[in-house]
Amino acid sequence: MSMNNITPWKKMEIIRHKNRPTIRDYLPMIFEDFYEMHGDRLYGDDGAIIGGIGRLRGMPVTIIAEVKGRDLNENKQSNFAMPHPEGYRKALRLAKQAEKFKRPVICFIDTPGAFCGIEAEKRGQGEAIARNLFEFMTLKTPVVSVVLGEGGSGGALALGVCDELGMLSNSIYSVISPRGFASILWKDASREKEACNIMKITAEDLTELQICDAIIEESEGGAHNDPMMTAENIEEFLVKTLKEKMQIDIDVLLNQRYTKFRKIGEFEESAAAEE
Amino acid sequence: MLEDLFNVVTTRFNSVVKDDKDKKESKSTVDIPKDLFFKCPRCSSVVVSEDLDNNLGVCPDCGYHSRISAVRRLAMVADKESFIEYDKDMISKNPIDFPEYEEKQAKLREQTGLKDAVITGECTIRGRKCVIGIMDSRYMMASMGSVVGEKLTRAFEKATEKRLPIVLFTASGGARMQEGMVSLMQMAKTSGAAARHSEAGLLYITVMTDPTTGGVTASFASLGDIIIAEPKVLIGFAGRRVIEGTIKQRLPEDFQSAEFLLEHGFVDMIVDRKSMRKTLSHLISLHTDNVEVKDR
Ligand SMILES: [Zn+2]
Numbered sequence: 001m002s003m004n005n006i007t008p009w010k011k012m013e014i015i016r017h018k019n020r021p022t023i024r025d026y027l028p029m030i031f032e033d034f035y036e037m038h039g040d041r042l043y044g045d046d047g048a049i050i051g052g053i054g055r056l057r058g059m060p061v062t063i064i065a066e067v068k069g070r071d072l073n074e075n076k077q078s079n080f081a082m083p084h085p086e087g088y089r090k091a092l093r094l095a096k097q098a099e100k101f102k103r104p105v106i107c108f109i110d111t112p113g114a115f116c117g118i119e120a121e122k123r124g125q126g127e128a129i130a131r132n133l134f135e136f137m138t139l140k141t142p143v144v145s146v147v148l149g150e151g152g153s154g155g156a157l158a159l160g161v162c163d164e165l166g167m168l169s170n171s172i173y174s175v176i177s178p179r180g181f182a183s184i185l186w187k188d189a190s191r192e193k194e195a196c197n198i199m200k201i202t203a204e205d206l207t208e209l210q211i212c213d214a215i216i217e218e219s220e221g222g223a224h225n226d227p228m229m230t231a232e233n234i235e236e237f238l239v240k241t242l243k244e245k246m247q248i249d250i251d252v253l254l255n256q257r258y259t260k261f262r263k264i265g266e267f268e269e270s271a272a273a274e275e
Numbered sequence: 276m277l278e279d280l281f282n283v284v285t286t287r288f289n290s291v292v293k294d295d296k297d298k299k300e301s302k303s304t305v306d307i308p309k310d311l312f313f314k315c316p317r318c319s320s321v322v323v324s325e326d327l328d329n330n331l332g333v334c335p336d337c338g339y340h341s342r343i344s345a346v347r348r349l350a351m352v353a354d355k356e357s358f359i360e361y362d363k364d365m366i367s368k369n370p371i372d373f374p375e376y377e378e379k380q381a382k383l384r385e386q387t388g389l390k391d392a393v394i395t396g397e398c399t400i401r402g403r404k405c406v407i408g409i410m411d412s413r414y415m416m417a418s419m420g421s422v423v424g425e426k427l428t429r430a431f432e433k434a435t436e437k438r439l440p441i442v443l444f445t446a447s448g449g450a451r452m453q454e455g456m457v458s459l460m461q462m463a464k465t466s467g468a469a470a471r472h473s474e475a476g477l478l479y480i481t482v483m484t485d486p487t488t489g490g491v492t493a494s495f496a497s498l499g500d501i502i503i504a505e506p507k508v509l510i511g512f513a514g515r516r517v518i519e520g521t522i523k524q525r526l527p528e529d530f531q532s533a534e535f536l537l538e539h540g541f542v543d544m545i546v547d548r549k550s551m552r553k554t555l556s557h558l559i560s561l562h563t564d565n566v567e568v569k570d571r
């Protein structure tokens with residue numbers, strides 16, 4: 001079942017559907033014995049990112065996820081999935097713990113972006129994201145990330161330095177929201193739809209740009225139509241990927257992870273100018 | 276809900292942008308040509324441009340360290356004729372086929388004499404050898420796209436290979452949106468290169484200059500072993516207007532200043548321009564010179 005004929009804008013509508021499943025729906029469908037762990041041990045506990053330990057088909061794994069709310073109350077708790085620095089620092093703490101106990105790390109990305117506010121700046125939002133990029137790049141255990149809905153900018157990338165990136169077939173991953181893109185580059189937020197269609201933010205586009213490694217099919221018409229089936233596809237992807245990554249010598253894996261990001265960039269060098 | 280929130284942010288954002296523009300336009304009819312005078316964004320003092328220039332680009336009234344070109348910066352820091360440039364002919368492609376991106380760049384190249392927003396290479400600073408990278412805000416507000424990402428990554432890799440310290444002068448409006456997701460990935464790429472340099476036990480010094488924001492703050496700029504900032508410069512993750520739009524109140528003047536970051540623990544020291552060369556050379560020598568205790 002190919003999703004290629006769905007426009008980026010249509011995908012945006014699907015991921016904004018009010019019944020779009022969140023990690024809270026998927027967790028019990030994919031994992032067993034999940035224990036949530038709280039706090040960054042430095043400042044507090046961020047409701048926008050949940051983390052913990054569970055089993056994936058019997059194997060202990062560390063799970064780190066950005067949480068969208070399904071109603072206003074949940075959204076208050078999770079700050080509309082916009083993490084503060086303590087959320088990223090909790091993620092890093094749990095990832096380091098996974099490294100110690102030789103468990104793989106599974107990250108779920110689902111955020112409009114890192115929170116923009118006074119407190120977030122005071123506590124070093126930039127530093128928190130940067131530190132995750134730095135530490136995850138050399139984390140000595142396999143890391144797999146999955147974009148569930150919206151992958152918004154640096155706030156998404158902070159959980160996106162991985163050995164393999166999977167994207168749900170309607171999910172998007174972008175440097176800025178299409179609305180932000182239109183308002184900053186064209187000074188016209190109403191051109192959101194046009195921006196969405198040229199930004200190359202779908203799983204297919206990002207596969208072409210070698211950023212996305214695997215497209216995980218959602219149920220027909222969007223994951224909300226059959227969350228269980230979508231969960232099964234996510235589980236299949238995780239099991240298959242982790243089986244493969246767990247076999248690879250860690251130094252080789254780290255080189256592959258470095259290269260995965262190292263090779264991204266489109267530039268040219270004129271040989272003629274060399275002296 | 277979220278959409279509403281963003282609506283508020285962007286509407287507010289647009290109105291503020293518009294206000295500023297109006298202000299500028301109305302002012303410019305009163306003001307004398309701006310290349311002759313410099314209006315300090317911190318204290319609003321109006322300074323004769325030549326005087327500012329003779330004062331190393333520092334506002335004589337409040338000490339704000341204004342934006343200067345990468346070439347001038349290099350001359351202030353590196354030993355004469357010690358600089359060997361890396362990758363000087365690298366130019367960007369157009370990964371998402373953004374309309375008029377090539378044209379815009381061609382024009383900027385002509386205006387600035389730069390090929391993109393960073394120059395990299397190696398030099399000596401008072402005899403101490405290091406790899407150096409200097410960003411230049413005149414080129415698309417030194418946003419990070421493929422070229423900035425690749426040149427900085429190569430600079431880290433060269434420094435790792437040659438076992439040299441690296442000094443980066445950061446300035447940036449953030450990720451280069453015109454390159455879409457390819458620009459976001461440069462954050463991971465540069466941070467990864469910084470991590471490898473760090474694992475090799477080598478020194479990385481960041482010097483944050485005006486403005487260091489967005490995806491650059493959220494990647495290599497915040498990862499130095501030692502983080503220096505110039506006085507009064509703007510450093511932050513989110514744009515001031517975006518935050519004001521979110522919280523619907525004005526932010527204090529010193530918010531996201533170098534001093535604000537020092538107070539909150541994200542900068543090691545604030546160093547002014549005239550002391551920068553000496554400070555850098557001392558810090559490098561503290562990490563590279565003979566480490567044995569001397570007998571009297
Ligand atoms: Zn001033």
